[in-house]
Amino acid sequence: xxxxxLLIISGPSGAGKGTIYNEVLNRMPSVKKSVSVTTxxxxxxxxxxxxxxxxxxEEYQHMIAAGEFLETASVYSNYYGTPKxxxxxxxxxxxxVMFEIDIHGAxxxxxxxxxxxxxxxxxxxxxxxxxxxxxxxxxxxxxIARRLGSARxxxxxxxxxxxxxxxEDLEKSVESVIDIIKAEKCKMKTNEQRVKALLGN
Amino acid sequence: xxxxxLLIISGPSGAGKGTIYNEVLNRMPSVKKSVSVTTxxxxxxxxxxxxxxxxxxEEYQHMIAAGEFLETASVYSNYYGTPKxxxxxxxxxxxxVMFEIDIHGAxxxxxxxxxxxxxxxxxxxxxxxxxxxxxxxxxxxxxIARRLGSARxxxxxxxxxxxxxxxEDLEKSVESVIDIIKAEKCKMKTNEQRVKALLGN
Numbered sequence: 294x295x296x297x298x299l300l301i302i303s304g305p306s307g308a309g310k311g312t313i314y315n316e317v318l319n320r321m322p323s324v325k326k327s328v329s330v331t332t333x334x335x336x337x338x339x340x341x342x343x344x345x346x347x348x349x350x351e352e353y354q355h356m357i358a359a360g361e362f363l364e365t366a367s368v369y370s371n372y373y374g375t376p377k378x379x380x381x382x383x384x385x386x387x388x389x390v391m392f393e394i395d396i397h398g399a400x401x402x403x404x405x406x407x408x409x410x411x412x413x414x415x416x417x418x419x420x421x422x423x424x425x426x427x428x429x430x431x432x433x434x435x436x437i438a439r440r441l442g443s444a445r446x447x448x449x450x451x452x453x454x455x456x457x458x459x460x461e462d463l464e465k466s467v468e469s470v471i472d473i474i475k476a477e478k479c480k481m482k483t484n485e486q487r488v489k490a491l492l493g494n
Numbered sequence: 495x496x497x498x499x500l501l502i503i504s505g506p507s508g509a510g511k512g513t514i515y516n517e518v519l520n521r522m523p524s525v526k527k528s529v530s531v532t533t534x535x536x537x538x539x540x541x542x543x544x545x546x547x548x549x550x551x552e553e554y555q556h557m558i559a560a561g562e563f564l565e566t567a568s569v570y571s572n573y574y575g576t577p578k579x580x581x582x583x584x585x586x587x588x589x590x591v592m593f594e595i596d597i598h599g600a601x602x603x604x605x606x607x608x609x610x611x612x613x614x615x616x617x618x619x620x621x622x623x624x625x626x627x628x629x630x631x632x633x634x635x636x637x638i639a640r641r642l643g644s645a646r647x648x649x650x651x652x653x654x655x656x657x658x659x660x661x662e663d664l665e666k667s668v669e670s671v672i673d674i675i676k677a678e679k680c681k682m683k684t685n686e687q688r689v690k691a692l693l694g695n
Contacts, residue, residue: 412680448692452682457685469676472677475673475677476677480656488658491619
């Protein structure tokens with residue numbers, strides 16, 4: 294039985310990782326989205342186990358203590374985390390699981406699961422990133438400066454990532470991520486069990 | 495300036511590496527064939543610098559002594575080898591260079607250039623390899639047995655290879671090798687200079 298891949302896609306705000314992530318999920322049915330656990334209240338359209346697993350703060354803290362998360366973070370006093378069991382069950386079944394996640398989450402996952410394949414999405418230059426942030430028309434000068442500072446900080450942690458996609462053209466970037474996923478399936482490490490079986494070991 | 499890739503494609507006789515190699519070269523003009531040096535006499539259609547660099551035995555032995563080869567081997571009392579300078583000039587220019595080579599050559603290249611990307615082409619099973627060898631209609635029972643023994647020996651050295659392509663369907667196998675090449679171009683290590691330049695380091 295061939296294990297699936299755990300894929301991480303990360304990168305600065307404005308580089309286009311979310312669009313690429315959704316497009317890759319659309320085109321590769323074998324790649325699944327991971328479902329997070331959260332302590333925030335469900336919104337009207339959100340379904341348990343589809344959009345999130347909803348937990349109370351006490352339940353969540355109990356899960357942290359029990360080491361049940363691949364990564365966990367708090368945003369505006371709510372917790373969000375990725376349950377190990379959910380992800381590892383999918384991988385064991387042979388599904389690939391992909392995460393769109395910030396660099397702190399990427400670091401936690403790489404630490405707990407070093408075989409995770411990490412992809413950093415970046416604009417070709419910081420100038421283009423600035424143009425894109427400005428083009429949103431919703432960011433203040435302060436927030437643009439802050440996001441550019443974060444982008445630089447994230448890129449300086451490039452060694453955390455196995456791959457980098459310079460998102461110049463969306464279509465090409467989506468294809469690059471798909472090429473990466475297909476190539477990872479040909480990795481010798483991914484196929485070691487099959488090779489050993491062929492050799493009778 | 496982005497360095498090109500050094501790609502190695504290897505695998506047992508009968509697995510289809512030669513066909514895949516030629517098809518990938520046809521489809522990816524950015525991928526170049528390496529030109530070998532040989533001591534064997536040129537055949538009528540063979541051109542210096544296109545098919546081979548032709549050298550005398552003395553010249554060849556001098557090149558060995560001077561450490562000018564990425565790999566060298568003798569076949570039926572002739573020498574064949576890959577000149578480092580030729581290959582590194584292409585890589586420095588940003589071209590990718592691909593080799594179809596036996597496992598001894600693959601090992602020499604990996605040793606002298608650890609960044610080489612090595613791909614092993616194998617049939618899905620040894621039974622299929624045997625069928626394909628038998629299907630040639632030109633192999634004796636002895637040579638089939640010898641080739642199967644070699645195939646097993648080569649596969650047992652699987653750790654030398656970064657990737658494995660199980661050649662069940664030629665078209666899919668060619669696409670897999672192309673995916674691998676494209677993914678390798680997104681490797682963080684391949685893009686480290688560009689990232690450092692962006693960060694101003």
